[in-house]
Amino acid sequence: MFTLNRVGKERMHDAIENLRGFWSFEKLLYFGFGARSFLHVMADAQSGINCIALCSALSEVHNEHAAAWILDDLWKLYGYPTQYLPSHSQFTALVKACSGVLSRTEFSPISGMMLGQTLEIRPMDMSNSEDIAKALRGLFRVSQGELARITVMGGMNCAFIAGFAHWILNLKVYVEDEAGRTIYQDSDLEEVQLVVTYCQQASLSLIQISSTTYILRDDDSMFMRNQSIEEVALTFRTPWDGCLTRVFGADFTALSKAQTNLGEFLGSVARVYQALALGESDIGQFSRATYINFVEPSYGIGYINSVVSIFPELNRLSGLLDDMQSALNVPLREAVRVIERTVLALEKLCQCNTCARGSTLTTCQVALAFSIREMVSTLSCIIRDDNILPAVRGIYHVHVRQRTSWQMQSKEGGRPLLATALDLGMEGVYGLDAERIKKFDRLSHPMELFSGYSDHDRYLAVDGPYGGPRYCTEAVNHGICYYLDCLRSISSNADNARLVHIVPGHIQMGDKQFNHAYDIPGGDGVLTTDPAPVQADILEGIQPTSIVQRARRFDPKIEMLCTESATEQELIVYYRAAMPGGPVIRLRPGLISKVALRGAGRLTCKQMHCTERLVIPCALVRQGWLVSNEGDVRKWVDASNGPKCLIWPEMDDFARCVIIQLHALGHIAIRKNECISCCTVSLVHEMPRHGRNDLYHLM
Numbered sequence: 001m002f003t004l005n006r007v008g009k010e011r012m013h014d015a016i017e018n019l020r021g022f023w024s025f026e027k028l029l030y031f032g033f034g035a036r037s038f039l040h041v042m043a044d045a046q047s048g049i050n051c052i053a054l055c056s057a058l059s060e061v062h063n064e065h066a067a068a069w070i071l072d073d074l075w076k077l078y079g080y081p082t083q084y085l086p087s088h089s090q091f092t093a094l095v096k097a098c099s100g101v102l103s104r105t106e107f108s109p110i111s112g113m114m115l116g117q118t119l120e121i122r123p124m125d126m127s128n129s130e131d132i133a134k135a136l137r138g139l140f141r142v143s144q145g146e147l148a149r150i151t152v153m154g155g156m157n158c159a160f161i162a163g164f165a166h167w168i169l170n171l172k173v174y175v176e177d178e179a180g181r182t183i184y185q186d187s188d189l190e191e192v193q194l195v196v197t198y199c200q201q202a203s204l205s206l207i208q209i210s211s212t213t214y215i216l217r218d219d220d221s222m223f224m225r226n227q228s229i230e231e232v233a234l235t236f237r238t239p240w241d242g243c244l245t246r247v248f249g250a251d252f253t254a255l256s257k258a259q260t261n262l263g264e265f266l267g268s269v270a271r272v273y274q275a276l277a278l279g280e281s282d283i284g285q286f287s288r289a290t291y292i293n294f295v296e297p298s299y300g301i302g303y304i305n306s307v308v309s310i311f312p313e314l315n316r317l318s319g320l321l322d323d324m325q326s327a328l329n330v331p332l333r334e335a336v337r338v339i340e341r342t343v344l345a346l347e348k349l350c351q352c353n354t355c356a357r358g359s360t361l362t363t364c365q366v367a368l369a370f371s372i373r374e375m376v377s378t379l380s381c382i383i384r385d386d387n388i389l390p391a392v393r394g395i396y397h398v399h400v401r402q403r404t405s406w407q408m409q410s411k412e413g414g415r416p417l418l419a420t421a422l423d424l425g426m427e428g429v430y431g432l433d434a435e436r437i438k439k440f441d442r443l444s445h446p447m448e449l450f451s452g453y454s455d456h457d458r459y460l461a462v463d464g465p466y467g468g469p470r471y472c473t474e475a476v477n478h479g480i481c482y483y484l485d486c487l488r489s490i491s492s493n494a495d496n497a498r499l500v501h502i503v504p505g506h507i508q509m510g511d512k513q514f515n516h517a518y519d520i521p522g523g524d525g526v527l528t529t530d531p532a533p534v535q536a537d538i539l540e541g542i543q544p545t546s547i548v549q550r551a552r553r554f555d556p557k558i559e560m561l562c563t564e565s566a567t568e569q570e571l572i573v574y575y576r577a578a579m580p581g582g583p584v585i586r587l588r589p590g591l592i593s594k595v596a597l598r599g600a601g602r603l604t605c606k607q608m609h610c611t612e613r614l615v616i617p618c619a620l621v622r623q624g625w626l627v628s629n630e631g632d633v634r635k636w637v638d639a640s641n642g643p644k645c646l647i648w649p650e651m652d653d654f655a656r657c658v659i660i661q662l663h664a665l666g667h668i669a670i671r672k673n674e675c676i677s678c679c680t681v682s683l684v685h686e687m688p689r690h691g692r693n694d695l696y697h698l699m
Contacts, residue, residue, distance in 0.1 A: 100479025
């Protein structure tokens with residue numbers, strides 16, 4: 001259909017050759033574009049490379065379903081036999097197979113640049129698919145020398161046409177706005193092969209159309225073909241450097257003038273996160289159970305370094321780094337006061353319809369500061385290629401969510417200010433801890449930020465066939481694969497449990513590609529052999545310093561198992577662990593990593609002047625794996641009211657994962673270097689949130 005010149009061929013060759021991937025545990029799954037993928041088969045011929053270029057370019061800017069409709073209209077324009085016309089699902093499958101190839105290239109950012117300095121987020125600017133197909137056909141004819149020049153007029157889809165012409169076909173392009181001002185020009189006007197003019201839809205009907213002029217009209221029928229507005233919205237990627245200015249324009253400029261308040265706010269956030277991550281004894285009203293960012297770049301000085309490395313434009317603000325570092329070096333209670341003060345100061349400066357009565361502005365400077373805080377927290381826990389850039393709509397969606405949260409706080413009876421500013425649960429606030437634990441998913445925020453679409457909950461929050469949540473451990477969206485570290489190696493370590501990996505491509509098992517991976521459903525059970533019941537020594541009248549934890553070392557046989565789900569392109573992934581002399585058990589990586597995060601950071605130790613007594617009844621496990629509904633341990637728990645603590649001996653990481661799996665519905669607390677006596681004091685503080693006759697597993 002079209003011809004790639006030397007530059008276009010080189011760009012596509014580099015894009016395909018630079019695709020990388022990674023193996024899962026035992027190399028059972030491959031994340032990315034594998035050597036046996038359909039894409040590499042297509043890349044063996046130039047016609048296949050052309051098809052990859054078209055489909056991957058369409059999917060970079062459009063939703064996969066919208067891209068499929070454009071391919072359908074192209075087929076009809078070229079008059080191919082209707083009896084061979086692929087179905088919409090077949091076109092969609094082709095687009096999905098090719099999506100992600102250009103995600104590390106400059107194609108999408110250059111296409112976005114063709115819109116001008118500020119990107120406006122308007123879903124209605126998705127043009128009629130037939131008009132887009134006609135414009136593409138005009139470009140193809142130019143690439144083959146049949147036409148010298150064409151003109152394309154319309155809305156946001158013109159940016160895609162310009163980007164495709166410039167980066168894929170290497171044509172000479174001229175772009176102007178509605179007032180005739182030049183947005184982009186790469187050659188003399190006499191040599192230009194594509195002229196793009198942005199026009200209001202109302203004025204398009206007045207334009208005289210020639211055989212080389214193509215009009216991109218808005219078309220409401222695109223909404224009727226798709227499930228939601230999200231599926232017809234255009235999305236463009238943007239470089240990190242300057243992204244806040246590009247997305248928010250004058251609103252970010254106004255926030256940057258309050259750099260002292262912004263710097264103190266971010267530095268104080270880093271201080272609060274540091275207190276929670278390192279288990280400081282005094283954390284005020286914050287809930288330890290709802291904090292999950294234990295990766296070093298996500299708290300303290302690591303968080304500050306993440307701010308300036310992710311957003312270079314913030315690093316260029318005079319004094320911001322010094323303000324953040326100064327705010328970090330204060331007591332926690334002072335940091336809390338600074339957060340409250342700076343948020344209220346930003347509220348006074350903001351002129352949005354939430355902060356200022358009677359205003360019609362929607363971009364909120366307070367929510368913008370919260371958005372920066374969230375994006376830094378999200379990105380500091382991601383392992384990715386720096387060339388994978390965020391979607392403009394993704395950054396915008398973060399602001400919309402934070403603005404909604406701020407509006408809830410502003411209303412009487414809404415969330416507390418600190419809970420809103422830090423997105424943390426607060427002790428004594430009914431329902432807030434449960435709300436955060438329930439809604440949190442480690443994949444949803446990265447997917448929203450890098451894909452530009454915010455409707456992931458219907459894929460990630462899925463109930464199993466026997467009730468209860470199914471934890472998603474991998475998802476593919478917009479050509480990018482997002483997967484948890486637990487698919488590379490299962491661990492109870494909170495640092496590993498929090499990590500998310502991002503790579504262009506798909507999840508592949510053998511020759512097949514999949515879009516989602518979930519834990520094994522609950523109804524399938526976790527045990528393949530019955531574990532031995534726990535036998536424990538009751539610690540009565542024993543000083544904590546005299547407790548000797550007998551280390552239990554194991555050499556388990558671990559294997560990853562995968563099976564296809566009845567749902568299309570969905571995998572069930574789990575581990576099978578055979579413990580010597582113990583149970584054979586199916587381990588759910590998503591569940592275990594989530595419980596490990598919930599159990600980490602809940603304990604604190606004074607390290608000096610520790611108490612010399614156990615403040616709640618304790619028992620030390622001697623042997624066994626499962627606390628059954630019968631037996632001596634259960635009788636001990638039920639013998640008297642009040643919390644009890646079952647202390648598990650030191651054991652290797654895999655064995656600890658087994659304990660977490662077997663007791664995932666219980667209360668689990670994971671030790672680092674805390675003494676046992678201080679651990680019991682920490683668990684007493686959990687009593688208001690839990691029942692008074694609970695059993696805590698300390699490991």
